[in-house]
Amino acid sequence: MNKQVALKADDAKKTADGKEFNIRDYLRLDLFPHFMCPGCGHGIALRALLWAIHEQGIDKDKLAVVCGIGCSGRVGGYIDANTFHTTHGRPLAYATGLKMARPDLHVVVITGDGDCLAIGGNHLIHAARRNLDITCLMLNNEIYGMTGGQGSPTTPRDRFTTTTPAGNREPVFDACKLAEAAGAGYVGREVTIHLPRLRDLIAGGLAHKGFSFIEVMSDCTEVNGRKNDLGSSPEMVLGQTRTMRPPDYEYDSNVVDHPFRPSGLHTGVFVQSDRPEYGAAYRDMSEKLQQGRTKP
């Protein structure tokens, strides 16, 4: 590899109208390589998010990324924007306050399955109920990876974890149905192997005025995959479209939805409603109060 050639090409790309997506423009390069395990799907999800942000033309100074605790909580720290590392399960609560105070910011929440559904489950349903203009990215790797592999609310049946040494028997949450029932305006799910589709899904969530809940089916290769014999990193990535997801979500089969197999795990946009956004209603009320009228 000719390093000089590469550098020249890189320079040319940066000056060329700034239109081409280069992920390194959006990363804190001094923190790299990142802390995540080899083959972790969170990196792919982060690329999709940054690409969607680039496509939506969102200024980095107008972007606020709020993260919780866990593997997913560390993802936000690598984004070269305004980022918050908050308490466990509470990124949506922090994000709600942030969005209320600074409606000009694009607030993106990156959270995990445990952070969002177990510790922060209450915050999720209330954020969805309020329908505030936040984009919530739930990286679902079906396990508490950082703390050593405990079973999470989305750990499928019969999976071995440190808290379920004989196999998991707890039923799982279908997070998309939960968010939909709680009133989220935009709900979708995608796997990381379909990166362009994931990017478009997130871009739709960023553009949507209201609470956007996006479940990203990610891989935990080191903790979940190793303990359950799910295969190597590439096998797990490829398995996303075939046999990786056990049939816990009340769908007919354990494969990802496909035009030729429409009974699999459904992906794509499930809900896109124009339910009123709370921030606008709140500001409307506050304006009326300032004008001296106490009743709306």
Added chain:
Amino acid sequence: MAKAKKQNPVLVPESKKLDPANMTEPVNILVVGVGGQGVIMVSKVLAQICQNLGYQVKQSEVHGMAKRGGVVFSHVRFGQQVWSPTIPVGKADVLIALEWAEGLRWMNYLRPDSGVFIADTKRIVPPFACRSRALGAEIGYSKDTPDDVKAKVCEAFAIDATEMAAKAGNERAANTLLLGALSTTLTFPTSEWKEVIARMVPPKTVDVNLSVFDQGQKWIDGSRRGEPVEGGAFVPLVQPEVNPERTMLEITAEWCKGCDICVKMCPERCLVLNKDQVAELAEPEKCTGCHICEWLCPDFAISLNPVSQEAAE
């Protein structure tokens, strides 16, 4: 414009037309094309006419999995006495090709001394011809022109039948136009041809089919007399446009954790893990710049950069 070759005077007089009544061996007509073009219909019309005229006919075809897009061929043999249903190599009197490359594929079935090659210049590029994913790879479709074919067979006609039929109102009538061309090589009366065609084609398309049948006859006659005839233009196949922008794969070795995703996902298999368990571009010339490794790298270690022309040199 396709014309009879000068050094090969083939203005076939009426007496040289194929007349099964005066022949001891059966007449062999091979019809080839692509699924959906109407190959079977052509052979059925021909077989029906022969039957009406009292000859023994054997017709055999292969269409099976070729439905819509694959190879279809049909052997028609007729005469006083026909034993075998298939035509031996080098014994076909007329080869009717509804698709150009299919015609070339079956050319060795023609009689070397007297075979007549009639082909539509319509080109249907099969997916098989586009297997090479390399940047700017050429389509693997035959580059033979009508002149190349004329040098190889006794008499060859390349008609743009699909275009002519489309002008007449229905491009799917191209097979009837080729039947018209075929009729010039046989002694069967035109009225018989038209009667059978009118019965075999869908009722709404009878007029179009009969008019293109006449066109096909006229085209061959005109071409044999050396008159300039329309519809013989052979437009070279258009290669898909190639993005001239070359890309170069750059791997940041310090960021790579050796998860193997890029190596296993690369459709060209041009990446490997080296002895330090770091991804490495082993065969740069095979890289097509498809971005899959870049997109699925969880560590952002791979980036595809466009290379300007001068930098590449």
